[in-house]
Amino acid sequence: MRKSFFHLPLLGLGLLAACGGPSKEEKAEAAATTPADTVATATTAVKLPEPYASESVTKRSEVIGWPTGKTPVVPAGFSISEYAGDFESPRWAYVTPSGDVLIAEANTVPTNPKKKIAAALKLDPSKSLRPTSANRITLLRDTNKDGKPDVRETFLSNLNQPLGMLVLGNYFYVGNTDGVWRYPYQSGQTKITAKGEKILDLPAGGYNNHWTRNLLAGPDGKKIYVSVGSGSNVAEHGIENEKRRANILEINPDGSGEKIYAAGLRNPVGMDWAPSTGKLWTAVNERDELGDDLVPDYLTSVQEGAFYGWPYSYFGQHEDPRRKGERPDLVKKSIVPEVPLGPHTASLGLAIYDGQAFPTKYRGGAFIGQHGSWNRSSFTGYKVVFVPFQNGKPAGPMEDFVTGFVADEGKKQVYGRPVGITEMPDGSLLVADDAAGKVWRVVASS
Numbered sequence: 001m002r003k004s005f006f007h008l009p010l011l012g013l014g015l016l017a018a019c020g021g022p023s024k025e026e027k028a029e030a031a032a033t034t035p036a037d038t039v040a041t042a043t044t045a046v047k048l049p050e051p052y053a054s055e056s057v058t059k060r061s062e063v064i065g066w067p068t069g070k071t072p073v074v075p076a077g078f079s080i081s082e083y084a085g086d087f088e089s090p091r092w093a094y095v096t097p098s099g100d101v102l103i104a105e106a107n108t109v110p111t112n113p114k115k116k117i118a119a120a121l122k123l124d125p126s127k128s129l130r131p132t133s134a135n136r137i138t139l140l141r142d143t144n145k146d147g148k149p150d151v152r153e154t155f156l157s158n159l160n161q162p163l164g165m166l167v168l169g170n171y172f173y174v175g176n177t178d179g180v181w182r183y184p185y186q187s188g189q190t191k192i193t194a195k196g197e198k199i200l201d202l203p204a205g206g207y208n209n210h211w212t213r214n215l216l217a218g219p220d221g222k223k224i225y226v227s228v229g230s231g232s233n234v235a236e237h238g239i240e241n242e243k244r245r246a247n248i249l250e251i252n253p254d255g256s257g258e259k260i261y262a263a264g265l266r267n268p269v270g271m272d273w274a275p276s277t278g279k280l281w282t283a284v285n286e287r288d289e290l291g292d293d294l295v296p297d298y299l300t301s302v303q304e305g306a307f308y309g310w311p312y313s314y315f316g317q318h319e320d321p322r323r324k325g326e327r328p329d330l331v332k333k334s335i336v337p338e339v340p341l342g343p344h345t346a347s348l349g350l351a352i353y354d355g356q357a358f359p360t361k362y363r364g365g366a367f368i369g370q371h372g373s374w375n376r377s378s379f380t381g382y383k384v385v386f387v388p389f390q391n392g393k394p395a396g397p398m399e400d401f402v403t404g405f406v407a408d409e410g411k412k413q414v415y416g417r418p419v420g421i422t423e424m425p426d427g428s429l430l431v432a433d434d435a436a437g438k439v440w441r442v443v444a445s446s
Contacts, residue, residue: 039315042338043387043394046296051321054291057377061414062125063435064407070415072431073404074442077359080402083430083441084149088134089127091212091434092349093422094165098187100141101149101422101430103439104174105134106161108209126374126417127435128209135159137174139190147428147441156183156192160204163269164215166224168253173224175213178204180226180255199255200226203245206267207232209371210285212348216271219278224251227282229267234287234322235311246310248282248302264308264334270350270421274301276364277392283350283368284337286314288375290321297347299366299387299394300337309334339366339394345381346371349421349432352389357427358444364389367401367429369418382406384418384431402431402442 039046074080089107096102107130110116118124119131136157140149156162156174164175172185172192183196205211210229217224230246231237248268250261262268267285274281280302286295287310295314312327313319316336341347349369353362365388370381384402388395407413416436423429424441431440 037318039336041336041340044340044397046315046340048296048315048318049291049293051290051294054293054377056289056291056375058374059377059379059412060124060126060374061372061379061382061406061417062412063127063417064413064415065436066415066438071404072402072416072418072440074402075400077445078442079445080431080440080442081147083147083439084140084152085438087138087434087437087439089130089434090138090432090437090439092163092165092214092420093430093432093439095422095424096167096187099425100139100188100190101424101439102155102165103138103140103432104162104165105136105138106159106163107133107434108211109133109161111205125412133161135161137162137165141190147443151190153190155190161211163212164226166215166217168217168221168224171253173215175215175226176202177206177211177213178202180213180215180224180251182253182255200251200258202226202228203231203243206230206245209346210267212267212269214269214271216273216280219273222253224253225249225261225271225280226251227265227268227271229269229285230310232311233289234320236322239311242311248280261304262302262306262308264306264310264312264330265302266310267348268302269348270368271302272350272352272366274352274364274389274392275354276389279392281350281352281366283341283347284308285346285348286343287311287320288344292376292378293343296340296343297345297370298337298341299339299347299350299368300335303335306335307333308337315340339387339398341368341370341385341398342380344373344376346373347381347385349384349419351421351423351429353423353429355423355427361388362386364392366394367421368398369421369431371417371419371434372405372414379406379409379414382414382417384421402440405433 092104139155141151161177166173180200184194214227268282270283372382382405386401416433420432
């Protein structure tokens, strides 16, 4: 089995001493010795502030749900409507080759006593933490092609925090938090009845919402790519806790041949292929607690065997003061991502548009679902953004596409939180709103 050159450095390190939060003296030293910097990317120049230039702030949103008749906002020339509702944390959507829409319903589940009590008493207003998870996949089918599903069935249940879904050959694959499963599947079936098999073990759970495991087939169907988020914010529990994490893994369809395709990606949930180049891209949710404006989440192409910095550096070769001096060799190799998406936006969903229904400027570009901040004094994210591409490369800064999720920032209230973005066969887009329990559909106006 061929391994990337990051396999051994990341997995063979001895246990690092757990690091707590930085002291005032350490913050002052970091601010004094780490100058602000400007990084040139594929789309813009990004000015990065010093670490700890502002305090780390916790500001969690309260999800109040969508009032009757109210929807998110889209640009002129588009319309948005509710595709389906009454879900329990619909985090991700997948369209089967036969056109059925599958919705993965799962959420963060508490593991320690304090969080279990908080979840049971519904003390998390953002609805990220709940006492139980639905752990199911729901099938939606639009038989009369009117843009609204008229068949709804439980496709698969009793899962373990599912997210990624994939039909490949005569199998249906699902990415549970602790591994990849596959089931015999025939086109058009509305329910999985055959017994499945676990083809790949994965480290379960993770920092905050890093339990998600996305799946993406290679362009020729010969490989499957699996995203695995970090187990911590910045390796504060030791590097041994991060084995096979903060990576995109590559496996064969039977689960064999695992290798680390790319490393140092803190939480690379959304993945997609650029249709014009066949290059893999991912949206990455970056680290917390360095201040309001560090670190930008980002969209990046994924180079095989490359290292993207986590936990030792961020946005290229900017060394994280909390991991100072530990791996200068990996810091030196860290790649600068192409597109900054704003700090603490929780950029998770990704769909590179391959349809013809939207105007020309959107074709080949990237739509990103930003779940929204909790570690910033002012809200960021809580919207779907668009990054234009030309010839398979980013060709301009991101712009807002679906907005209106923030109800009243002064009261910390939001209507919902967008996550997964999925292109439909007719060229419309589905937006999974897990906090509000809805899936929205965006179409180009005729």
